[in-house]
Amino acid sequence: MSNMEFIPVQSFNNYVEAHIAMGNLQQQHINCWLKDEYTVTIDPILANAVGGIKLMVAKVQVPRAVEILKQAAGNKHPHYACPHCSSHEIQMVDIPQKETNLFAVLINKLFGNKTKAAEQIWHCFACGNNCKQPVEISSGAMEDAS
Ligand SMILES: [Zn+2]
Structure with missing residues (x-):
């Protein structure tokens, strides 16, 4: 399958x-990638x-991808809340480190990966x-915010 077709979902x-x-x-294990990421960023x-x-998602996997995206959209974190609006609809994500700081990149390459390769944010x-x-919400004091 050399010419796999991708569809924007x-x-x-x-x-x-x-x-x-x-x-x-x-x-x-969905085969996917981001198009126009560079331009927008x-x-x-x-x-x-x-x-x-x-x-962009491989055409054959689109129905499953849509299901996963729907589920993820409604996810609420049981133990953590947003410090700005107190919503539980938050998720931790690894943001790939942007190579704006060439010196830091060089240090990482020379001395091993002592600093994180990706920044973790919520x-x-x-x-x-x-x-x-x-x-952080302690499970005992947790209330349903919705
Ligand atoms: Zn918020």
Whole structure:
């Protein structure tokens, strides 16, 4: 199968949400990638012009991918909440380190991977904010915010 066909199943104006969605699919062994990621990330103003970052999925896996994306959209974290809006619709994501700091990249290559290759952040789907550390909810005091 040399000419596998890919179909856009979802588009994003948000780099972080695009990566979260792709990560969710890849965990389920869905063959997928992000189209126009470079353009949108470099210049957010262009996001509308190119229609955002498109999540491309192998045609034969599209029905399963859509199911996974639907499930992930409704996920609420049981123990952590967004510090900005208190929503539980947050998810941890590894953001690939951008190679803007050439010196840091060089140090990593010379001295081994002592610093993290990817930055871990939490993304809130309710308000769109990112944070390093969400609010931890102890299971005993947990209330249903919805
Ligand atoms: Zn929030």
